[in-house]
Amino acid sequence: MSSDRLDNIFSALADPTRRAILARLALGTTTVTELAEPFRMSGPAVTKHLKVLERAGLIIRGREAQWRPCSLDAAPLKEVRDWLEHYRRFWETSFDRLDEYLQEVQTNGDHDGQDKN
Amino acid sequence: MSSDRLDNIFSALADPTRRAILARLALGTTTVTELAEPFRMSGPAVTKHLKVLERAGLIIRGREAQWRPCSLDAAPLKEVRDWLEHYRRFWETSFDRLDEYLQEVQTNGDHDGQDKN
DNA sequence: GCCGTATAAAACCTTTAAGTTAAATAACTG
DNA sequence: CAGTTATTTAACTTAAAGGTTTTATACGGC
Numbered sequence: 001m002s003s004d005r006l007d008n009i010f011s012a013l014a015d016p017t018r019r020a021i022l023a024r025l026a027l028g029t030t031t032v033t034e035l036a037e038p039f040r041m042s043g044p045a046v047t048k049h050l051k052v053l054e055r056a057g058l059i060i061r062g063r064e065a066q067w068r069p070c071s072l073d074a075a076p077l078k079e080v081r082d083w084l085e086h087y088r089r090f091w092e093t094s095f096d097r098l099d100e101y102l103q104e105v106q107t108n109g110d111h112d113g114q115d116k117n
Numbered sequence: 118m119s120s121d122r123l124d125n126i127f128s129a130l131a132d133p134t135r136r137a138i139l140a141r142l143a144l145g146t147t148t149v150t151e152l153a154e155p156f157r158m159s160g161p162a163v164t165k166h167l168k169v170l171e172r173a174g175l176i177i178r179g180r181e182a183q184w185r186p187c188s189l190d191a192a193p194l195k196e197v198r199d200w201l202e203h204y205r206r207f208w209e210t211s212f213d214r215l216d217e218y219l220q221e222v223q224t225n226g227d228h229d230g231q232d233k234n
Numbered sequence: 235g236c237c238g239t240a241t242a243a244a245a246c247c248t249t250t251a252a253g254t255t256a257a258a259t260a261a262c263t264g
Numbered sequence: 265c266a267g268t269t270a271t272t273t274a275a276c277t278t279a280a281a282g283g284t285t286t287t288a289t290a291c292g293g294c
Binding site: 128134184202 | 251252253254255260261262
């Protein structure tokens with residue numbers, strides 16, 4: 001998976017409007033106008049956000065009369081998940097997640113609780 | 118988890134230099150100069166990237182003589198993972214991931230390996 | 235063919251991101 | 265204290281992001 005690809009995906013996700021659009025699309029395919037409705041923002045602005053999401057592969061656009069329906073394509077999110085997995089052990093072992101870690105590794109009862117400090 | 122927080126995390130991750138820095142820090146704490154070495158980029162540029170990572174909570178900085186060691190803090194990545202989980206079912210059911218989905222839901226043993234084509 | 239609706243494109247503005255170089259700060263070393 | 269190393273700050277440049285308004289395109293209904 002190319003670096004550029006992750007660049008596009010992460011920067012698409014870095015905007016709250018775009019994440020809200022994805023959340024809406026998780027409920028089902030809809031039109032640009034309906035997507036735009038919750039935002040105090042012009043239509044063209046939404047069109048631009050959709051372009052960013054499309055470039056990241058996160059949405060697919062159809063064509064139905066004068067509407068261009070958008071639907072979610074979550075495949076890129078799986079790539080993000082896969083990238084994240086490399087770091088899983090780090091958040092699992094971080095201070096406030098130590099308990100989760102202990103559950104996961106299933107050590108015996110008397111391993112010492114020593115951590116880096 | 119506030120929207121701003123995810124904004125910061127995602128935009129910190131949207132740059133390949135910063136992701137490379139995180140990858141390096143996964144190997145252990147190190148200094149700014151050593152972090153800068155692999156990149157054809159001035160020191161101050163790296164300092165800026167570190168500021169972005171720090172603002173996102175992804176690194177922690179120490180102080181040791183004239184060095185300012187950086188270490189990874191992956192806790193924000195867990196927030197990303199949690200956010201992603203909302204979309205898990207979408208990538209699992211998407212066309213080209215159908216096989217994985219079938220494995221996961223534990224259908225009977227003779228589902229063939231057919232994929233879209 | 236013309237009108238209304240849905241969407242996109244163009245042109246523009248403002249802010250922020252990412253880099254640069256040069257100067258400043260901080261800490262060790264002799 | 266002067267010099268060297270590590271890092272940050274300041275000032276600046278360039279380009280991209282995110283918004284605007286105005287204009288164009290595409291389609292369905294009359």
